[in-house]
Amino acid sequence: MNATFAALPLSVPLRDPAARGRAAWVLAGLVILWPLLSIGEFHPWVLFEARNLKVVAYFLAGFLPPESSPDFLRELAQATLQTLAIATAGIALAFLIAVPLALLATQALSVSRLGPGPGQPRARWLRRAVRGLMMILRGIPELVWALVFVRVFGLGPTAGVLALGLTYGGMLAKVYAEILESGDQRPVRTLLEAGSGRLAALCYGLLPGSAQDLTSYTVYRWECAVRASVVMGFVGAGGLGQLMDQSMKMLNGGEAASILISFLLLVLLADALSSWLRRLLANTGTGNSVAGVSALALTLAGALGLAVVLSFHLLEIRLGDLLSWDAAQQIADFFVGFFPPDLSLAWLHKVAQGALETIAISALGTLLAAAGGLLLALPASGRYGRIAAAATRFVLNALRSVPELVWATLMALAAGLGPFAGVLALAVHTCGVLGRLFAESFQNASAASRNALIESGSPPFAAFCYGTLPEVLPQLVAYTLYRWEMNIRMAAILGFVGAGGLGQLLYVELSLFHYAQASTLIAAMLLLSIAVDSASAKLRSMMNR
Amino acid sequence: MFRLDAISLTHANGHVALREVTLAAGRGEQLAIIGPSGAGKTTLLRLLSAALRPGGGELTLLDTTPWSLAAEALRQLRSRIGVAHQTPPLPGRQRAITAVLAGRLGVWPWWKALASLAYPLDIAGARQALAALDLAERLFDRCDRLSGGQLQRVGVARLLYQKPQLMLADEPVSSLDPTLALQTLQVLIADARARNATLVVSLHAVDLALACFPRIVGVRDGRIAFDRPAAKVDEILLRDLYAAEGRQLPTQDKQSLATEDTPGAIPAPAPLPRRNNCA
Structure with missing residues (x-):
């Protein structure tokens, strides 16, 4: 090797300068996610309880x-x-x-x-x-x-x-x-x-x-x-x-x-x-028109x-x-009757709890959906052959054609009333939406980086992680954030069928003719959706830097 | 190390890229491929990297016939062959270190590949490869922050880091200035020699090829025009090779050699663009 190169001082440190920032993001994510899991009553095991399984099986068996x-x-x-x-x-x-x-x-x-x-x-x-x-x-x-x-x-x-x-x-x-x-x-x-x-x-x-x-x-x-x-x-x-x-x-x-x-x-x-x-x-517009019409x-x-x-x-x-x-x-x-809204501390406290629950439902639902969408998008983008692609596309279409509220009713049967049913409902419907969008991103991404890795012996999964993912990641995150904005509104509503959050409170208060309390809740929904819009816009602009 | 026997290849669009090409090289050999654009240099290299399947003839790479192998065996064969591309296809948002480390994906287990995305697992190795090309300080920079020449060198660094037995490079120094181009080739040559790996480099600049490589293969119209030691390559051969490209021989330095003005006249034995300072 040429002497001038070997003698170069290795002044660059042997530590990744980005590591600290990444660790901080992961830590912050965990710190945020942990309470969300408990607020959203994230208990996947209830899905497998004999009682719930029996109800769902009975209901689904009736479909035919x-x-x-x-x-x-x-x-x-x-x-x-x-x-x-x-x-x-x-x-x-x-x-x-x-x-x-x-x-x-x-x-x-x-x-x-x-x-x-x-x-x-x-x-x-x-x-x-x-x-x-x-x-x-x-x-x-x-x-x-x-x-x-x-x-x-x-x-x-x-x-x-x-x-x-x-x-x-x-x-x-x-x-x-x-x-x-x-x-x-x-x-x-x-x-x-x-x-x-x-x-x-x-x-x-x-x-x-x-x-x-x-x-x-x-x-x-x-x-x-x-x-x-x-x-x-x-x-x-x-x-x-x-x-x-x-x-x-x-x-x-x-x-x-x-x-x-x-x-x-x-x-x-x-x-x-x-x-x-x-x-x-x-x-x-260019056809035969009489007097412009x-x-x-x-x-x-x-x-x-x-x-x-x-x-x-x-x-x-x-x-x-x-x-x-x-x-x-x-x-x-x-x-x-809705004015003035009930702004007593006790009620505001309860509304805040409902809002937190709504945030938890939307965030967890969207996260699960992004994970599931990523998994389903791989076969849907045609990576594992045409049959797998057609089958997963059919599944994704079915998932997103059924509205969230219908899923929520189903999930309330499977997981019991409460926020977890809302999480599942959002996750399933959004998974269908995101899966399709992700698959399209994968298909539109340039294949050159991935192919170069495959040609030097990289296994397909590693080539995907090193070749395709870095190019499409910002787009995937942007799609997920957009869906989160929509899901926070949806999460506020799912409560109407018993899936927790602000919606459930609103449903109860309106049934009891408590209009002052209801108007506080509606105002909270409005504020929440505005806040999430701006938070998501900020996150997206950060991603694009 | 590799052997092409009467290889032909026609692209899907009907363009005939290679006609009955026969070429072989042994372990540790170093050769340069030269020829006008569109002659089939890139196609030849893609055949050697088992990225293209020949239409006819027999192809042997590292003592196996790649296209009779099962998928896993083919993958392992490919991990022993490395390519540096003219415009390295690197994702813009990927950092140089990740791009270099990706050279070993063929031998790393999947969990190591994943873990290295979270925290680069061989910073010293990647730094050494980049330092050899005078790029150590760009180790943690994103690829979209690098110039075209720097990207080319990141591609070469990935090849160095991969340590393949068959090293292929497709015009790897086309975006570099003459000094850097020479240095980069020197690094490739020294690395191949140290590991006794076979090195095949396609070059646009005739003078670099003649100065750095003991064996020169001229390609034209999908055929091997000549294949001989660099010392035996004379100007008549070269002018024949580049006849379609006008009167200029492509060289590293911009002042290419002009041919005689009078057509048909026997060219005077002008000094060939040769350097003796390569490695």
Whole structure:
């Protein structure tokens, strides 16, 4: 060896400088995880207790054959139709709520910003207030709204429609405002500067450019509303969910199986319809148009209007009634009961405990899901052959098609009531979601590093750890953190079926008509989801350094 | 050590990369492969690393026929063959030390491979390999913080750390300046000699090949154009080899040798780009 190299002073230490930092992270992780395990009542062994095993086995054995008596099927068809109607009517209501909010909130239609002209501070405050209202509307999960409205309007679809309308109204308004702001601003600004009114400026300056995006997003939200309306039945807001809740409580496996099957079919159908509509929308715009409105658009609008009218008719709700002075009075009277919130120390202490439990459920559920997703993603990415890939993909699809709340009901049977059932439910559903996302990352990662290791004799698993994992790890962590944000909201709700956390407290307090306590809980849910959003955003930016 | 007997290879896209190539080398031998781009140098090296399966002919590596082996035996054979790539495929977020230690994954048990991800298990070994290439101070730096030339040397360090019996390097010094390129080749050559390993290096720079290697193999159009001791490689051979690349012979120093201006004239015996200071 050349002398100049051998004589080089080895000034670099023989200790890994990153080791201390890593050890600190691991230690911090353990310190956080340990109490979470105890708060989340993480007792996997209860799954194998003879009593629980027997209940689950009895229930699952009942799945075969699925119930198919004509009476039940008729009931099932009716419930399915009702679910669809709730989703459609809910989206229609959401649209009515979202449009004025979005127009008020969007910067794109601000007249006072020109110049800036007179009244700018006032307009800015108004916009802020509207944005705050939108945040509250969509920050409180639809299931909580549904639970509240069931108290006002009684059991039935009305509560579901209203809940969907409010939550999705907030979401649609936010996205509408963003879409309006993201397009080309010059046409609308020119119109406003020429003294045009705001509505005219919207129609002539903004809609031509963004109508397609707006419609496409609304259709996508309808698809989400179908899933959501199934779940809302669990708190008594009608449809398939209510039927499923009853069957599960009676441990009627055959009925539950039939309902699950029709639910999965319904979701698949909504998926297909929604993606077909959106593709159709993406391909139009250059077609034959008369006065800017194509025949297709008119047909679609007509069909949509008909669907909405039929939905309200089927549900025996009149939109006018929902938006009437009476209804508003009724809701207002009810909501007055929520103020002031109960801020006594004893109650706050209890709420804090519930919040901790919710955090524990979401964090443990997401962690387990990430671990399981990683394991399942390996075969799903085609690493062990095509048959293994197809089989695991089927399993992952099945896991994520069943909503968390349905899993929670099942898990409550398997593990007893309490937070652990929530952990399991989140873990199973999220595992399906993350497994699929992880598998896609593995497939998209460049194979060069891994192949180079394989070619120098490394076993496949080590080559994966040294070649593929370092490239995809940031993406895997980002996906997991995103799901954690969604799961904290879900964990707050799972309590409705007895899976612990804030939801369980809320369910109990609302049943006891303790509205002051309930409003503290709802505020805690809002705060929690905002806090987790910002914590997760911070962690993600740290990962990308 | 290895023997290629009438090896042919056609890529999946129909491109014929190698035609009836016959080549052999014994233990401890050192040879350089030169030739214009697209001649088949990389394909040849990938055959030697048992990464590509030949379409025809007989291939013997380290006294076995790799493509008749069972999966586990093939893996063990591959762990005795090491490759340094022209652009080492290293994950950007991986640290240089991990990238170097990955050279021994073929012999490490799985638990050691996993544990080393948490805390590098052979810091001294990785440091020694990097220090030989003047990179010791980048030991704990991430690969995406290294320049192209530094990455190339990390790739060479992985090869050194692997200690394979058959060392292959595909243009391992293409991103290095002349001095570093020479030093890096010297390290490879000294290491191969010390362990009596076989060393095959493909090089773009003719002068480096002639200066450092006793045996030169010229490849053109998927065929062996010549295979002879470096002392017997003359300019006519070289100009034939690189005929398609215009009038320049690729060399380490940028001022390549220009050929005679008058076409058809017998080239004057210009001094060959030769160095005598290699190892």
